[in-house]
Amino acid sequence: MDKNKNLHKLTAWIFEQKVVLIFVFLSIGALIASKQSMAFVAGELFTRVARNSFLVLSLIIPVLAGLGLNFGIVVGAMAAQIALFLTTFWGLSGIGGFLVTVALATPLAVFFGFLVGSLFNKIKGAEMIGGLVLGYFADGLYQLLFLFIFGGVIPFRNPDGSPSSLMTPTGVGVKNTLDLTPTVKYALDTVSMLSIVEIAFYIVIAATVLSAVFRLVKKQAVDWKKTGLTILGAAVVYALTFIPAIETFLAADRLMLLRAVEIAVLVTVLWQAGRFVWFALVKKAEFDKKRCLAVILAAGILYALTYVDAIYRVLIAVRLPVMTYLCIGALCLFNQALMRTRLGQNMRTVGQSRVVANAAGIDVDRTRIIAMIFSTVLASWGQLIYLQNIGTLATYGAHTQVGQFAIASLLVGGASVQKATNKQAILGVVLFHTLFIVAPLAGKELFGNAMIGEYFRVFISYGVIAMALAMHAWKKKAPKASLQVVEGGTSPSPKASA
Amino acid sequence: MAENREYVLQMEHISKKYADNQVLKDVSLCIRPGEIHALMGENGAGKSTLMNILFGMPVIHTTGGFEGTIQVDGETVNIDTPLKAMELGIGMVHQEFMLIPGFTVTENIKIGREISHPNLVSRLVGPSMETLDLDAMARDARKALETIGLKIGENAYVRGLPVGYMQFIEIAREIDKRGIRLLVFDEPTAVLTESEADRLLEAMRTIASQGIAIVFITHRLDEVMAVANSLTVLRDGEFVARREVAETSAVEIAELMIGRRVEKLVEAEGEDTRSLSDSDIAVSLRNYYVDMPGEQVKGVDLDIRRGEIFGIGGLAGQGKLGIPNGIMGLYDTAGEVKIAGKTLDLSKLGEALRSKVAFVSEDRRGVGLLLEESIEQNIVFSALEVNNDFTKKIGWMRLYDGKKARAHAQEMVEKLDIRCTGIHQHAGRLSGGNQQKVCLARALTLNPEILFVSEPTRGIDIGAKKLVLEYLTKLNREQGMTVIVVSSELVELRSICDRIAIVSDGKVSGILSPDASDAEFGLAMSGSRKRGKKNG
């Protein structure tokens, strides 16, 4: 009886995760067929994950707000590229240049996001096809801007009056590729850990002080003890960085994967132990000890695995750009935190049922526009992260496939048109890009033709989207049909909004 | 004005016009605190308009407002927005559930009214970024659920709950709103099973016992007798009576709801030379079920004689519309349907049409017409597809014969007096009455022996109404066509039909002669005919 139930649960789980499982097997199969070393694939993969995750994560908010897969992130990428072109022209470089680019891209993306959101409000129910066509339409305008207006209408000249080196020899139109090496290449990736700690320190101090000031102004009670402890804690951590050993360790900008795993294991164990002490011993509250132990055990096994030679070699070969990964982590947290706010709850309500949201007094159109603005801005930042890592800007090509690949990644991770999580996004990026790395190589090994693998992965990226859309429509159809003629309106509607 | 303090809500001398259409005329509604007050009337009696006024719905105020006064707790108030009604403590439990299945019970109860506390970001940006206080929300939800006596976890997902619970969550949401004084239940038991309905009535008593007044909109007499303290009956937008339940009977209420109307819509023309026989059956239904959303038929046995005008009446949502729609194959059906003695294969679409049955749908714009096509197309379409009329054969192809079609359409336009600029005018541009005539013309073009007409006069003016009904009678008398009229308007059924079946809760609750008493019709429509007989 119990066994049957478990079996049933397992089959249900497999059915639910079928897309993910198919891609796991496909990736592993292609990986084996490609005959590549793990170290190579892992290195490539971590680079690509750093590059692409932010873009994929920017898709989550519109999905939750019921706008479906946002093909309109292409427009965000264009905002990023316009900003990047300008800062490259001005010759801004390094992390400073990068931040200026972000500052420039953000208002542009807000504006674009507003326009896209307004359009989507006019075509409710056709947002996805609308977004896709809008992408092509915007591409036309973008080309018009870069090919004819830049240089043709707005002159871009060097101080001495000669056409800028970014322009084609005629002086009209921007070159096909811009080299970012002298400007913002690796600008974000190379922020050292020391600077990160420093920045974090200042942010914590500022936030604590600001919070206290707010409370004082509003004449609310301030928890001085807590404020003091926070500042003290931050100061202690900051002070630790002045210890020479730690300082030298933190001075690097990349973190060896081995160290990352070790730190993760350590943090997990400490966290669980802390929870155990706090809940079970101090508060004597109900506490899932088994789960706690299991997590610690898992961490232990993970650590033990690092001593396996093959894995060890991979772990010491891969180096992570710390700041980029922190940005990705921060976005995950942001997505999560947003859904715990009033606005996030409104977005979820709108996403589930516009009718109910309207009846509850939520401004549906406004909420949808805000969701689109968030997504577009995040996409523009994501594109900047992508470009600073790539190091060259393909002026007319960098944005074209952004929506396509990001959406395919998200779907490969098991997301659907109506449901997407951070985990699915990250998992999707990993699977999709593993396939991306090894498919051409596998094609070469298996068929003697790298192009087959290349075409295969393109087919996968289109196919998975086609499948997700078809499955969504398929599911949606059933309840819709039973609602066509409702006379007297006594039919139970919850099915309709399901 | 001490007397006014007695009532929590007093709506007095309310009148409302939509353009030239008087929908409410000098209606009053008074409700004491903590009482359950039933608001009764047929479809179109003005119940929903009255509630729209109470809730300050935009549909009232964008069409010129209303006349009369509303007093809450003895104070005259001006309710011009739904928000205002909410602030005054007036809540509504919707007929259709406004719930989100993917949310928990708490989230649904607190929808749009989440409890949150500020954080650093919200202080900078605004309250929309405040963090939700899930614990406080759960506490409130728990309290509201306890008030109505529903024992479910506040963290359960609505998706997994039985339909009967959903109504309770709706109620809990209203209860949770601060200072609720008056709660309107709009036909709450329509979608519930019997035991669920009993639980709901129980919950209503619990709520009322806490001093909250309840307006209970329903047409189920037994429920009113069981739970209400007092009731108001409306008919055709007019106030009929206010009664204390203890001082009245189901029969009296039924009579009040139907009322005697003296108007005779159609004068019988010529002599009735028909001979109707119980052995000559045109349509026979046995254990007949139709799965039409909102109009479910749940086991009907019916015999309709050849050559009669048969009426099918009943309130909206009770299933009368499902009967013809099922026969035409538009919804899934079960059971046996015989047309002129031959069993109809209902799984095959268009089988009824081929058996010389035609249908004029109640949903004129949705099912009855191609709005973007010409009158000509609309008239000849069905005959073209079913009988291959209006086609000419060229080689192996069967092409549309425009000449023949135009001639026929022109003939129909003249015969039925369809007012149009020509047969090429789009059907969508015609008035309701003329659209109905086009639908009728299409059905007649099929040369049917049996004609189902659903809501023949809905939404058309009085002149056209008369013409349509007269024409149906004429078809019956002159061509011997069996006509089955399905309508919510009892008056028109009683004026042209030979017999009238009343459908209630998906079943035939009685077949009555058009001369039967109002009480009989009223009780049959309320589904409590058996009890009515006992009482009367």
Added chain:
Amino acid sequence: MAENAKKFVARFGLPRVIIVGFFLLLVVCAGAFQMDLLQIFSDCIRRWGMYGILALAMVPAIQCGIGPNFGITMGIVGGLLGGLIVIEYRVTENAALLALGTQLLGEENGPFLAKWAAVLLAILIGVILATGIGWLYGLLLNRVKGSEMTVTTYVGFSIIAFMNIIWTVIPFKSGELIFPNAGQGMRNTISLASSFSEVMNKTLAFRIGPEGHCLTIPTGLLLFFFLVCFLVWLFMRSKTGVAMSAAGANPAFARASGINVNRMRLIGTTLSTVLAAVGILVYAQGFGFMQLYNGPMMMGFTSVAAVLIGGASPNRAAIFHVLLGTFLFQGIMALGLPVANQFIPESNLSEVMRLIISNGIIIYSLTQTQGGGSRG
């Protein structure tokens, strides 16, 4: 006066007024630059015939209720396969056909018969393949009612991506088809010079005006285009065609008249796919090349844009819309290229223009039909 103008705009549709205006502006510009207008108009007419049938494929699709068929690439691959098979088996070099042609049409026009045989055979194969593909495609679309546009777009993209793999491995041998130097797979662009290049364009073609400065009328091409239009028109007037239009306009209405709506959608989808197969071959013979791989990827968008420009909506389309829309759209393309080159030499301004116009009109028509969610 202003009132009249407003009425005219409302009836004719704002985008059409803009596009006709733009078209006329381009004509004036071309005239002002003293360009060879006759040559440009020849180009307009040639493009009109070439793209017409692809746009015509939208009529049955829209009328049967699946809406603008972005997935005509499904039919296009069928047509391409037909063309490839004809080239592989060298139908144009068939000695018997050549001899027969010389006998019937004389020495000079002799090859025409073989070429026509080749192109018609290619069309026949394409039609057979497209019927099968279209039927399956229709079955899929019947299950995704309400989301056809997104699904057709991505199914259309997917088939192109899938065929990319097929083009690489398909075992054709002809040197015309595969990459030279023992490369693997088919060429990107396959020249039709030795098979049926321009066979329709040149049949019965005549010139108005002197050599080099004249209006060329590709009579054969236009006749074929009009013939297909006429056949579709006949079909739309047949019993099935009338039923199909009703099923698309109002499924509930059609059902009430005993029509199997799904079957009608299936027929419409199949017909649309078949027309796409015919359309791509007509296009290829006029162009002189067949483009494989990602070449036909955006053909669906171009065709949808053409009928929409002609005045169709995502719910209703007529053959007149195809004729007008294709002429305007391709006319602008034909005029745009030389005019743009006058402003900025060697630019691809006309490509940018194509992107903006074709996608702009699609978005516009989406906002018109979905507006406020009144139609869902």
